[in-house]
Amino acid sequence: MDKKRVLIVDDEMNIRRILQAAFDKQGWHALVAQDGREALKMLSEQAVDCVLTDVTMPGLSGYELQNEVKNLHPEVPVVIMTAYGTIPQAVAAIRNGAFEYVTKPFDLDALKKVIASAMRPSDEPKTARTGKPKAKPGISFIAESPIMKEIEELAIQVADSRSTVLITGESGTGKEVIAKLIHAHSNRADKAFVAISCAALPETLLEAELFGHEKGAFTGADHAKAGRFELANNGTLFLDEIGDVPLPIQIKLLRVLQEREFERLGSTKPTKVDVRLVAATNRNLEVLVEEGVFRLDLLYRLQVVEIILPALRKRREDILPLALHFLVRSSEDNARQLKQISPEALDALLAYDWPGNVRELENTMERAAVLAKPDEAELEVRHLPMKMRAAA
Ligand SMILES: Nc1ncnc2c1ncn2[C@@H]1O[C@H](COP(=O)(O)OP(=O)(O)OP(=O)(O)O)[C@@H](O)[C@H]1O
Ligand SMILES: [Mg+2]
Numbered sequence: 292m293d294k295k296r297v298l299i300v301d302d303e304m305n306i307r308r309i310l311q312a313a314f315d316k317q318g319w320h321a322l323v324a325q326d327g328r329e330a331l332k333m334l335s336e337q338a339v340d341c342v343l344t345d346v347t348m349p350g351l352s353g354y355e356l357q358n359e360v361k362n363l364h365p366e367v368p369v370v371i372m373t374a375y376g377t378i379p380q381a382v383a384a385i386r387n388g389a390f391e392y393v394t395k396p397f398d399l400d401a402l403k404k405v406i407a408s409a410m411r412p413s414d415e416p417k418t419a420r421t422g423k424p425k426a427k428p429g430i431s432f433i434a435e436s437p438i439m440k441e442i443e444e445l446a447i448q449v450a451d452s453r454s455t456v457l458i459t460g461e462s463g464t465g466k467e468v469i470a471k472l473i474h475a476h477s478n479r480a481d482k483a484f485v486a487i488s489c490a491a492l493p494e495t496l497l498e499a500e501l502f503g504h505e506k507g508a509f510t511g512a513d514h515a516k517a518g519r520f521e522l523a524n525n526g527t528l529f530l531d532e533i534g535d536v537p538l539p540i541q542i543k544l545l546r547v548l549q550e551r552e553f554e555r556l557g558s559t560k561p562t563k564v565d566v567r568l569v570a571a572t573n574r575n576l577e578v579l580v581e582e583g584v585f586r587l588d589l590l591y592r593l594q595v596v597e598i599i600l601p602a603l604r605k606r607r608e609d610i611l612p613l614a615l616h617f618l619v620r621s622s623e624d625n626a627r628q629l630k631q632i633s634p635e636a637l638d639a640l641l642a643y644d645w646p647g648n649v650r651e652l653e654n655t656m657e658r659a660a661v662l663a664k665p666d667e668a669e670l671e672v673r674h675l676p677m678k679m680r681a682a683a
Contacts, residue, residue, distance in 0.1 A: 295318075297314050297322070340367070340410045342356075343406060344371055371392040401549065438601055459573070462573050463651060470484075479526045488532050628666060
């Protein structure tokens with residue numbers, strides 16, 4: 292097999308030399324350029340498997356170079372080397388298609404792993420991704436308000452990338468539905484969607500659930516077990532209530548996100564995974580960072596794409612279509628005819644504040660369907676709970 296070719300772009304000669312020596316030792320063919328223009332010229336003349344670029348250079352910056360590479364050579368992954376203080380720009384570059392960023396001063400081993408994974412052939416040929424008809428998601432997603440339509444569009448737009456998505460919103464706003472929507476529209480749709488709630492488990496159990504364990508790793512581990520990361524390989528892992536992850540596990544998560552590998556508990560052998568991570572929380576992670584219980588670097592990693600779901604009371608246009616959707620479904624499940632909503636009942640639904648958001652609306656429709664007589668066709672105010680009648 293031909294040697295992999297890595298183009299190093301940095302204006303500092305010492306860095307170029309160190310990296311070149313390290314990559315040559317790794318068995319790669321290292322090319323060097325001292326600025327963005329030279330890099331573009333080399334790219335137009337020869338094939339390269341990966342570009343590793345510094346950010347601050349005379350002439351073209353690393354970000355401008357990445358943008359040019361994206362347009363001229365979209366198949367070439369770009370890894371960006373940045374100083375710690377400028378991570379928000381690096382995150383913006385990932386949104387713009389950069390493969391990954393590493394912070395300076397970098398750990399050479401970690402850097403090599405990032406580059407190796409950038410060059411690793413994906414399961415699907417890259418060409419299969421273009422012109423592909425949109426996956427038909429088997430989930431019903433209702434979006435009538437402009438904000439929800441925008442959110443649906445964003446979810447579909449980012450579905451195919453491997454970028455981590457952070458979904459925030461009050462309880463019951465539909466965070467898990469969005470995660471499933473992203474998966475269903477991604478090129479991972481036929482692979483696993485694995486969900487885990489990080490709040491439900493004590494620390495050691497959560498760690499074992501996520502990363503798996505070897506036989507005898509801890510008391511009670513009488514057989515080896517794959518963790519959720521392994522189960523989600525090539526698919527999507529949904530980490531619910533990410534704000535509740537204890538700090539030691541946050542460090543491990545950060546490592547999987549950066550190096551795409553981890554060790555099972557009780558093992559020293561790294562396991563490689565290709566997992567798309569979607570995380571959700573109803574807590575404010577910025578506040579948790581200030582309180583010292585959530586790592587800022589992990590937050591940056593997670594919010595490469597951030598989707599903020601508004602409370603149902605902030606998007607009342609969604610109430611009627613959601614209500615009808617749930618009502619029809621519950622009526623069918625319960626052998627009822629209830630498929631319409633009277634104007635008075637609709638007024639009550641629209642006036643209510645919905646602290647439990649979409650889930651509360653779903654339960655309300657279910658309750659109405661159960662309470663209704665088998666021949667009733669229209670939901671009336673009397674089918675609604677007292678507190679909603681009072682709101683009207
Ligand atoms: N836009 C939507 N279209 C259709 N169904 C929805 C929509 N949003 C939410 N739902 C439904 O409402 C219920 C609650 O949604 P979901 O479980 O995704 O909320 P959540 O934000 O994850 O809540 P929690 O924070 O309590 O975990 C689910 O049954 C889901 O199917
Ligand atoms: Mg949820």
